[in-house]
Amino acid sequence: MRAAIFHGAEDIRIEDVPDPRIEAPTDAIVRITRTAICGSDLWFYRGQQDYAPGSRTGHEPMGVVEEVGSEVRHLKPGDLVLAPFAISDGTCEFCHAGLPTSCTHGGFWASMTDGAQGEAVRAPFADGTLVRVPEHVHDNDAILDALFPLTDVMGTGHHAAVCAGVGPGATVVVIGDGAVGLCGVLAARRLGAERIIAVGHHADRLEKARAFGATDVVSRHGDEAVHELLELTRGGARHVLECVGGASSMQQAIQAVRPGGAIGYVGVPHGPAREGLDIMSLFFKNATLRGGPAPVRAYMKALMADVLEGTLDPSPVFDMRVDLDGIPDGYAAMHERKALKVLVKL
């Protein structure tokens, strides 16, 4: 089979790799029909994160079960499945508690098995990791496109909103107009927010934010954006979604949160980890900081129900579609900010 391989900064190639095979009785083999390129993939692509040359890439698989191990109970060949960006056994304390990203036996795709940017992948703990798509939508491409972002960005935006405590009537600030920020807008609207202020720097993305339910957009930078947010919210929002992971975006979140409010953060905090977090401001505001890798698997069924009912459609986050051979171009386009998020259809 063929798959994307990382060879070094800005060097992704499609190459022949061995077919995956069942290694544990809880494995399944999934023939991939849709996968994606993630904003977090750009870190190694840009050389900002260590990643071993020769490694497989990708962590957002959707596809058809081809084979299952002897202990897989709830899936069979032919099932169409979604997989979250984290693998989880579905049976441990943390999986039961709705935190599959802390699964005792779980992990991430490229480090635990194969990357998901390829023709097929071995899915460990198939019963725990994979979620079946109902048969009656198998041929509905629009619904499948809308379901597919549940593998990562939609669940991640939802996690930001949950962590920020968004509920009916809320005023919410969403920092970041990437795919996760846009999904954060959708999630906030879905949870009943009345006012959603999207913060970003790209006019086309902020337009998408409006289409997704943002009532206001703020496109200024730094302190000017904060000033505008504080004016719009008369002193800060009780709910702030930090959907970037940068030091300046986190600082904006801390400055824009209302005393006693909460910041939901879901971008791996590469900026704050390096430059420090303004904990004094957070402290004196009695603001809550809550977030982490989104437990996408735990959210998937509720979000799927809304997609199937037609009330949720995050598919517009994809603004470029490629086939397997187009993956290197997809990376380049996202790197150059020509594409927001790339859908790979096989």
Next chain:
Amino acid sequence: MRAAIFHGAEDIRIEDVPDPRIEAPTDAIVRITRTAICGSDLWFYRGQQDYAPGSRTGHEPMGVVEEVGSEVRHLKPGDLVLAPFAISDGTCEFCHAGLPTSCTHGGFWASMTDGAQGEAVRAPFADGTLVRVPEHVHDNDAILDALFPLTDVMGTGHHAAVCAGVGPGATVVVIGDGAVGLCGVLAARRLGAERIIAVGHHADRLEKARAFGATDVVSRHGDEAVHELLELTRGGARHVLECVGGASSMQQAIQAVRPGGAIGYVGVPHGPAREGLDIMSLFFKNATLRGGPAPVRAYMKALMADVLEGTLDPSPVFDMRVDLDGIPDGYAAMHERKALKVLVKL
């Protein structure tokens, strides 16, 4: 009248100062009967925090109302009152929301009015700031000693427990065996925790922690303490109270919290502010960080009810009692760790 004045590091003196007088119609003048020296007073005492020489000190007053301004509605001369370490108007959005430490018009004693380590003090926003003690206990010294820590340390320990989400049956780690940590143990027990693990380095204080309800104590340092905590809790506690504010204590809290758990932090984060916060560990655990200056005023009536019923008595946190002239000795004793917390009786 006489009051404590800061003259420089390790130099507190009792001197004559002008009597306080009503300046705003919402003021009251309180003749102080009990006040205290706080762990946070040691920062300027040790020269670790800027503090203007000649300034008054102290922020935990209890006493008798002597005079009220024309707009004070709920207090009259002769009332015995407690005051939290923060002044609040009782009427703004944040006061109504239970966050008087973010009061729109509020502030702290020494910066907004006089320090509270003296014979009397002007209390701004008397109706909002002061809480009346029922008359039937005015002569009950034991009850008054038990009520007095509600001005600061008991409310602060309670805030840590609330922020960490402590509830019935919880397993809780309390980091710090100072007055706030000990009150955190009391608060956790009061909120129904089943297992309370106190972490500190002083045998006598950990004995107090046991008397206050700690089921286990950990006296090792650094990573050894963390190792012991992870063993005792089989992988971390869902509720961790960080009652120190140091970089190493916060790191212990992050290491000891269970994935998906919460850290309540109430010590002004002087350590983490300087040395940074291990946000990557916090993030990958999906742990919540919540805390700030305790909204003591909002907690006071509920805690007072328990003290009056005899089910709550934080007074053992005081292990040294002095009169007004003994305040300099009290600072020295706390500075040298010969005293845990000093009660000043006038």
